[in-house]
Amino acid sequence: MSDEVVTNRAVTYANNTTPATITSSKLDLKTCYKNNELVIEVHAAALNPIDFITHQLCNSYIFGNYPKTYSRDYSGVIVKVGKNVDKCWKVGDKVNGVYGHIYGKRGSLSHFLILDPAKNVAITHMVEVPKGENDPYDDFVYAAAWPLTFGTAYSVLHNYKKKWSPDSKVLVIGASTSVSYAFVHIAKNYFNIGTVAGICSKNSIERNKKLGYDYLVPYDEGTIVDNVKALRKSKLESEKFDFIFDSVGNHDFFSVMNRFLKPKADDSFYVTIVGNEKANYENISWKSFISLGSISAALNPFKSFNWRFASPTPSNNFIEVGNEMIKNGTYKPPIDSVYEFEKFQDAIDRIKSNKAKGKVVIKMK
Ligand SMILES: NC(=O)c1ccc[n+]([C@@H]2O[C@H](COP(=O)([O-])OP(=O)(O)OC[C@H]3O[C@@H](n4cnc5c(N)ncnc54)[C@H](OP(=O)(O)O)[C@@H]3O)[C@@H](O)[C@H]2O)c1
Incomplete structure (x- = not known):
């Protein structure tokens, strides 16, 4: 031997x-x-x-x-x-x-x-x-x-919308997740996105404020659609979002998307990394991921907004971007x-x- x-x-x-x-x-x-x-x-x-x-x-x-x-x-x-x-x-x-x-x-x-x-x-x-x-x-x-959470967040921000600017407005569903932690740091410090609003539990609002979100609304008090509607009116001069990122699994905005997301012609996107439903971690089934809603969102060529399911794509070199941001102190x-x-x-x-x-x-x- x-x-x-x-x-x-x-x-x-x-x-x-x-x-x-x-x-x-x-x-x-x-x-x-x-x-x-x-x-x-x-x-x-x-x-x-x-x-x-x-x-x-x-x-x-x-x-x-x-x-x-x-x-x-x-x-x-x-x-x-x-x-x-x-x-x-x-x-x-x-x-x-x-x-x-x-x-x-x-x-x-x-x-x-x-x-x-x-x-x-x-x-x-x-x-x-x-x-x-x-x-x-x-x-x-x-x-x-x-690597995985950073790579997912970077791929979401890098792979779809062609141009970001300080005028861009992004909504994050699931502001407390590790992927969204990377997302808000990359959005603010790498792509210089002006406004990032997030949805999280009311107990997490104070924690998430420190991460760089400009505005936060709860998902466990009122409905998220009403809370985001009130936010748009009070803080965003009723402007719509350029991008909605879902990191938990949600479909609450689907029926009212044109009131929240800019038109497709403006290069707007709704990107999920989970699907249309929040999975119950105690009882995971294929149905949570491959629902009829998700299939139609993915395949329906007539849908009124750009819907995408994202995953990390190493070819975009996220691993080196992550290293750079760690070295220069903009992501820990x-x-x-x-x-x-x-x-x-x-x-x-x-x-x-x-x-x-x-x-x-x-x-x-
Ligand atoms: N497609 C891909 O390639 C890919 C890659 C990575 C991850 N994912 C998926 O992305 C999701 C997030 O992953 P992660 O590792 O970042 O998660 P995580 O860090 O484990 O997320 C935990 C956080 O989720 C929040 N949360 C729980 N229930 C919620 C709800 N109903 N609505 C909003 N927030 C809720 C909690 O904060 P609160 O206090 O705010 O509730 C909690 O702190 C997972 O479903 C994961 O499987 C997909």
Whole structure:
């Protein structure tokens, strides 16, 4: 046996009737990677709702019973480099990124992650996060905490509307989510968007004001349509929005869209990253995501507004934009909580609570 055999522990599941558990396998670090691959020893991984959503939707008849590994966001240190890998990646480099997969045998909640950096291009060299005096987290925690949410928010702002300006007006449904945290920072500090209004719970209004939203209205007092209507009248001189971004799953504006969103001819967009409904995290079903409403919103060529479903597109180089914003202090990844690897279930429960303010991160080491 090679002297470089290690135990690779990972959080995996077989299907939606089996729980997430820690499984172990032997990995020979001399032979486990191809010429175009890197081996990363993972130091931290962050959870996203997609992790437990895909788990709960995993029907064994469709997706099989092989072990599927949790998580996509990672930070860690390169321990092996294949001979055909770009020379910018070296043993000892600290890196972070998103490992994109659905039901992958490999995922980031694993002590070792093997990937091809030419294919999994959302990978970068870690940068130091400017920290406050009593900052409890290290750079690996921060580095694991942002790629997927930042990449989603950046892709929403970058990929649809052609031009942003200080006159642009944006409405965010779900102002407290981690994706929206990145969204408001990118909107204000990178695209110089003049007005960003948000909708969140009344308890989160004070917290979210500090993130840069110009106006906030609650979703749990009155109706959101009436609250936004009152906001437009009192603060926006009744002007309509150039862009509505939904990061929770909502359809409240659909029947009254022309009163809130500028016409299509003005390059306006309604972009969701979830769909038309808020999913019940305790009882996830395909119906929450693939409803008739979502299908018709996606396919109906006669709809009166530009509706899009967005996801992160690494080709737009969001990973380098994120690094730049972290370095220049205009974006600091938000951390809700950090868990030891063995306590992964507490971390999953925390994100499932739908109350996290920032990322739920798992430390592997
Ligand atoms: N399409 C994609 O590629 C993609 C990528 C990333 C994420 N997503 C999806 O985007 C959503 C957000 O992800 P995330 O990780 O940013 O979420 P998150 O950080 O876990 O969001 C938690 C926050 O959601 C807020 N919230 C709960 N119920 C709400 C409601 N009914 N209306 C408005 N806000 C509510 C809560 O704040 P309050 O105090 O305001 O209630 C809570 O703090 C998830 O559904 C996720 O699956 C999609």
